[in-house]
Amino acid sequence: MEQIFIQGALLSGLYALIAxxxxxxxxxxxxxxxxxxxxxxxxxxxYFWASYMMGLPIGVSFAIAIATSTGLAVGTYMGWVRRFxxxxxxxxxxxxxxxxxxxxxxxxxxxxxxxxxxPIVVGMTQIGGYSFSNNLIVAVIASWICIAIVLLFVRxxxxxxxxxxxxxxxxxxxxxxxxxxxxxxxxxAISGALAGVAxxxxxxxxxxxxxxxxxxxxxSFAIVVIGGLGSIEGTIIAAxxxxxMETATVLAIHEKLRSxxxxxxxxxxxxxxxxxxxxx
Amino acid sequence: MIRRLRWWLIAIAVMCVLPLFIxxxxxxxxxxxxYLAIFAMSWDMMSGYTGYVSFGHPFLIGLxxxxxxxxxxxxxxxxPHIILPLYVTIPLGVAxxxxxxxxxxxxxxxxxxxxxxxxxxxxxxxxHRLVIAIxxxxxxxxxxxxxxxxxxMGAVPNYYLALGLMFAVALGLWFVTRSxxxxxxxxxxxxxxxxxxxxxxxYRFKRFAFLLSAVTAGLGGTFYTHYLASIGPRRAFSxxxxxxxxxxxxxxxxxxxxxxxxxxxFLTFILEYLRPYLFGQWRLLAYALAALFxxxxxxxxxxxxxxDIVKWFRRKRIGGEVYG
Numbered sequence: 001m002e003q004i005f006i007q008g009a010l011l012s013g014l015y016a017l018i019a020x021x022x023x024x025x026x027x028x029x030x031x032x033x034x035x036x037x038x039x040x041x042x043x044x045x046x047y048f049w050a051s052y053m054m055g056l057p058i059g060v061s062f063a064i065a066i067a068t069s070t071g072l073a074v075g076t077y078m079g080w081v082r083r084f085x086x087x088x089x090x091x092x093x094x095x096x097x098x099x100x101x102x103x104x105x106x107x108x109x110x111x112x113x114x115x116x117x118x119p120i121v122v123g124m125t126q127i128g129g130y131s132f133s134n135n136l137i138v139a140v141i142a143s144w145i146c147i148a149i150v151l152l153f154v155r156x157x158x159x160x161x162x163x164x165x166x167x168x169x170x171x172x173x174x175x176x177x178x179x180x181x182x183x184x185x186x187x188x189a190i191s192g193a194l195a196g197v198a199x200x201x202x203x204x205x206x207x208x209x210x211x212x213x214x215x216x217x218x219x220s221f222a223i224v225v226i227g228g229l230g231s232i233e234g235t236i237i238a239a240x241x242x243x244x245m246e247t248a249t250v251l252a253i254h255e256k257l258r259s260x261x262x263x264x265x266x267x268x269x270x271x272x273x274x275x276x277x278x279x280x
Numbered sequence: 281m282i283r284r285l286r287w288w289l290i291a292i293a294v295m296c297v298l299p300l301f302i303x304x305x306x307x308x309x310x311x312x313x314x315y316l317a318i319f320a321m322s323w324d325m326m327s328g329y330t331g332y333v334s335f336g337h338p339f340l341i342g343l344x345x346x347x348x349x350x351x352x353x354x355x356x357x358x359x360p361h362i363i364l365p366l367y368v369t370i371p372l373g374v375a376x377x378x379x380x381x382x383x384x385x386x387x388x389x390x391x392x393x394x395x396x397x398x399x400x401x402x403x404x405x406x407x408h409r410l411v412i413a414i415x416x417x418x419x420x421x422x423x424x425x426x427x428x429x430x431x432x433m434g435a436v437p438n439y440y441l442a443l444g445l446m447f448a449v450a451l452g453l454w455f456v457t458r459s460x461x462x463x464x465x466x467x468x469x470x471x472x473x474x475x476x477x478x479x480x481x482x483y484r485f486k487r488f489a490f491l492l493s494a495v496t497a498g499l500g501g502t503f504y505t506h507y508l509a510s511i512g513p514r515r516a517f518s519x520x521x522x523x524x525x526x527x528x529x530x531x532x533x534x535x536x537x538x539x540x541x542x543x544x545x546f547l548t549f550i551l552e553y554l555r556p557y558l559f560g561q562w563r564l565l566a567y568a569l570a571a572l573f574x575x576x577x578x579x580x581x582x583x584x585x586x587x588d589i590v591k592w593f594r595r596k597r598i599g600g601e602v603y604g
Contacts, residue, residue: 097523108562218405
């Protein structure tokens with residue numbers, strides 16, 4: 001039971017990080033970035049490369065991983081998505097091909113074998129008679145700090161208000177002097193950074209493999225749909241529903257059915273309440 | 281009538297005599313290309329025309345394949361079961377694709393835009409997980425079902441089978457999409473609300489497009505499974521397979537039916553002929569990068585490029601007459 005709780009909390013935090021970036025891009029720009037989970041995977045590899053193959057200190061490795069995923073996100077937006085904001089089909093197809101391209105590049109660089117990433121923080125802590133690895137606990141805390149920072153940013157800063165304004169009414173926001181390209185670019189950069197943080201912890205939670213973008217992508221779909229496409233708060237709630245369900249399924253029923261409950265909830269939500277829990 | 285069909289007749293005639301002049305290996309490639317073309321057309325019928333991007337076509341194809349494989353396969357079974365002949369199992373497989381699609385995809389076609397794509401991908405993943413985890417003694421689990429019976433033996437008979445299927449599907453879809461139905465579907469892609477407002481039930485037309493797409497996917501899926509004589513979850517429900525289908529449809533040109541045929545053959549051949557020059561992963565990387573560039577810079581695919589070339593030649597000729 002306690003195991004479900006702490007592992008579920010970790011998985012939910014990571015899912016929230018991944019899905020928040022995904023939903024912010026949709027809310028502000030109106031397009032879905034299917035390469036998002038690809039950034040997560042690349043960030044995991046970059047962290048592994050910097051900290052274990054190069055032997056750099058942890059802080060520098062974090063910076064390298066996050067900078068890579070942010071750079072990829074900004075590159076995607078500036079490269080072509082900017083020109084196709086009104087053609088969602090092309091953004092869809094091109095970003096999923098980009099994710100595949102990233103998978104092939106990572107396979108070339110690091111081969112196809114699963115890599116077990118050593119824990120970032122070593123040691124165990126006793127909580128209520130059960131022992132948990134410090135790595136898990138640090139990951140939970142770090143993901144919550146990131147979530148809090150993003151929420152504060154979106155609510156309290158000028159740029160955050162501009163993002164919300166664009167999500168509510170694009171034309172109105174432009175008339176009141178908001179530069180949509182700058183706001184979009186900032187959103188993509190933030191979402192890339194979130195993907196980077198998520199990638200570092202996700203890789204130490206499971207293992208690294210070039211194909212590890214498909215499952216996070218599908219799960220963040222489910223979360224975003226349950227929470228309401230474009231709603232950050234809804235995404236955080238939905239991430240916890242899905243994360244705890246998944247952990248419970250893995251521990252209680254069957255390891256290979258891990259993604260099924262979240263997807264079933266997503267389909268039920270879509271058919272009964274298509275705008276999601278907190279969607280507009 | 282003949283005038284509209286002449287290019288088709290020429291293509292059929294050329295493809296029919298082709299096996300006499302080409303080596304067996306190329307014939308086998310053409311078989312694979314034909315099946316990929318069928319899948320791409322099936323995707324195009326639904327997604328290219330109505331704009332409802334489907335990420336769940338492997339669901340339809342895999343469902344059809346698994347049903348026919350399960351009913352016709354002869355070994356590796358613990359529980360006793362009835363082995364049905366292929367002329368029973370293949371229609372049942374197609375029916376399964378249509379039925380499963382009706383049950384799962386049609387309700388989700390009421391939700392628009394990105395939602396539909398997400399739901400369809402979710403269905404593919406759920407089926408993938410269920411096939412692996414639930415009753416592996418029936419579905420073969422991770423390994424799938426090997427040693428399935430074939431419809432016909434040998435490369436050349438299989439070539440004619442795949443070709444006949446491909447042209448039957450292509451002509452059927454071509455006639456449908458060149459009629460008013462095709463125009464309405466294209467209009468749905470452009471602005472669904474406007475079509476709805478002009479008194480046309482968009483849901484009925486989307487359902488029609490979907491049914492055609494599912495029948496095509498089912499036909500392709502069953503025959504493809506028996507051609508390969510095996511089916512496994514990793515090949516049937518992978519994102520790679522999905523992307524192969526989508527890339528060949530997009531490369532050929534979405535919403536054209538003829539484009540995806542070309543895209544299917546092109547993809548099969550380019551992947552095979554790059555083999556000596558680029559090693560394993562480099563070849564896949566080159567292919568993904570090329571697809572990315574074509575989607576970004578030529579979103580209308582080869583069909584659009586061909587149209588541009590034809591237009592350029594025509595303009596030049598007319599210009600010559602006027603000014604010369």
